[in-house]
Amino acid sequence: DAGITQSPRHKVTETGTPVTLRCHQTENHRYMYWYRQDPGHGLRLIHYSYGVKDTDKGEVSDGYSVSRSKTEDFLLTLESATSSQTSVYFCAISEPGTSGRYSYEQYFGPGTRLTVT
Amino acid sequence: GNSVTQMEGPVTLSEEAFLTINCTYTATGYPSLFWYVQYPGEGLQLLLKATKADDKGSNKGFEATYRKETTSFHLEKGSVQVSDSAVYFCALVTSGGSYIPTFGRGTSLIVHP
Numbered sequence: 001d002a003g004i005t006q007s008p009r010h011k012v013t014e015t016g017t018p019v020t021l022r023c024h025q026t027e028n029h030r031y032m033y034w035y036r037q038d039p040g041h042g043l044r045l046i047h048y049s050y051g052v053k054d055t056d057k058g059e060v061s062d063g064y065s066v067s068r069s070k071t072e073d074f075l076l077t078l079e080s081a082t083s084s085q086t087s088v089y090f091c092a093i094s095e096p097g098t099s100g101r102y103s104y105e106q107y108f109g110p111g112t113r114l115t116v117t
Numbered sequence: 118g119n120s121v122t123q124m125e126g127p128v129t130l131s132e133e134a135f136l137t138i139n140c141t142y143t144a145t146g147y148p149s150l151f152w153y154v155q156y157p158g159e160g161l162q163l164l165l166k167a168t169k170a171d172d173k174g175s176n177k178g179f180e181a182t183y184r185k186e187t188t189s190f191h192l193e194k195g196s197v198q199v200s201d202s203a204v205y206f207c208a209l210v211t212s213g214g215s216y217i218p219t220f221g222r223g224t225s226l227i228v229h230p
Contacts, residue, residue: 004160031216042220042221042223043206043220045217048217058217092160096212096216103149103166104212104216104218105151105163105166106163107163108160108161109160110159110160111159
């Protein structure tokens with residue numbers, strides 16, 4: 001199994017408070033991604049990173065920011081949490097080419113269940 | 118752009134039944150294709166993949182064949198078990214860019230004893 005951990009695994013917070021979720025990997029993969037998963041919406045990409053300090057927006061980036069100061073850590077911050085950000089958040093990693101040409105598979109963390117009250 | 122269409126679920130089967138979950142795609146470029154599985158309370162796990170036309174990916178009794186002519190990658194298993202109950206996601210990635218996958222919406226499989 002790929003070494004990916006997420007913390008915290010569960011969090012309940014109040015509307016308007018800042019929240020930071022952490023993704024940590026031990027695989028030295030270059031690419032890291034944050035998704036949210038909601039019933040009826042499947043997986044939606046929030047932000048991704050293609051190297052240290054290199055990040056870009058996904059399809060649902062409003063209200064979220066990210067940082068990657070080390071290869072192994074990718075932080076997702078909700079600047080001011082809202083109830084619409086109640087979701088399950090998944091981190092994923094990828095390193096194209098590690099298992100052969102065109103090997104673009106992702107490896108996912110266990111998820112963080114966030115509830116904003 | 119890229120898109121993946123999966124059959125709506127849930128799919129409900131009895132143990133030892135044959136499983137097919139349909140997946141069709143549209144892609145710019147030549148995609149690699151994947152099936153991921155998500156068990157309750159867990160993250161997605163790679164189940165199998167295929168990187169070129171006519172390739173067959175297989176794992177844990179599941180199979181899927183990359184059909185370029187029909188732009189399909191249907192997942193099959195000959196005899197499902199209760200432990201196969203999960204959500205299955207079809208996905209594609211095209212080379213270049215930041216290797217961002219396009220996922221289907223997922224198909225829930227429920228297997229009864």
